[in-house]
Amino acid sequence: MITMDDIIREGHPTLRKRAEEVSLPASNEEKKILQKMVEYLIHSQDEETAEKYGLRPGVGLAAPQINVSKRMIAVRTHDHNDELIELGLYNPKIVSHSVETTYLEGGEGCLSVDRMVEGEVPRYARIKVKATTLEGDEITLRLKGFAAIVFQHEIDHLNGIMFYDRIEGNDPHKQSLPPKEVMKLSDDHG
Ligand SMILES: COc1ccccc1NC(=O)N[C@H](C(=O)N(CC(=O)NO)CC1CCCC1)C(C)(C)C
Numbered sequence: 001m002i003t004m005d006d007i008i009r010e011g012h013p014t015l016r017k018r019a020e021e022v023s024l025p026a027s028n029e030e031k032k033i034l035q036k037m038v039e040y041l042i043h044s045q046d047e048e049t050a051e052k053y054g055l056r057p058g059v060g061l062a063a064p065q066i067n068v069s070k071r072m073i074a075v076r077t078h079d080h081n082d083e084l085i086e087l088g089l090y091n092p093k094i095v096s097h098s099v100e101t102t103y104l105e106g107g108e109g110c111l112s113v114d115r116m117v118e119g120e121v122p123r124y125a126r127i128k129v130k131a132t133t134l135e136g137d138e139i140t141l142r143l144k145g146f147a148a149i150v151f152q153h154e155i156d157h158l159n160g161i162m163f164y165d166r167i168e169g170n171d172p173h174k175q176s177l178p179p180k181e182v183m184k185l186s187d188d189h190g
């Protein structure tokens with residue numbers, strides 16, 4: 001099973017590489033790895049197992065985080081209708097997105113980052129994702145809210161992007177915006 005010991009941390013070069021497309025159908029090795037990534041999320045969301053193995057409660061995991069530079073992600077979270085999304089995906093791609101952006105008010109963290117990093121991480125409010133599932137089916141997902149943020153965070157990992165790369169530097173001239181509701185669509189502040 002995957003534990004925190006298998007998750008590489010910032011500074012490891014694999015986190016800054018562009019991961020390779022998986023040629024489909026996936027090999028048995030690739031299927032096994034993606035299944036274990038989904039299992040990490042399931043284990044980490046089970047209180048007893050997470051406690052027993054010291055797992056951080058994950059909602060998403062990208063293959064580069066276990067030092068596999070391939071375009072594979074696992075996601076286990078709930079969509080805006082509170083339906084469970086539990087997926088292992090090959091070659092996920094954002095095929096379209098809203099102009100509107102959103103962000104998690106408390107900022108973001110990462111399984112590969114062992115520190116708090118302050119700041120809003122701008123994300124598209126709504127995205128359309130195409131991918132191939134662990135089972136080999138091509139799917140199209142229309143996502144918004146927290147699920148959309150999770151998918152963007154994971155797909156960034158496939159392109160060597162860390163969440164804090166997207167936090168705007170401390171611009172002294174920038175008026176700090178009033179605190180907003182979590183994932184509120186940010187209007188155009190100009
Ligand atoms: C069951 O756990 C929850 C339930 C309800 C809300 C949030 C969570 N958990 C998380 O947000 N978990 C984060 C997470 O898995 N990630 C994924 C990651 O690091 N992938 O590379 C970071 C999140 C930040 C924004 C989207 C993903 C960590 C970095 C805090 C472990």
Ligand SMILES: [Zn+2]
Nearest residue numbers: 109110111112
């Ligand atoms: Zn991450």
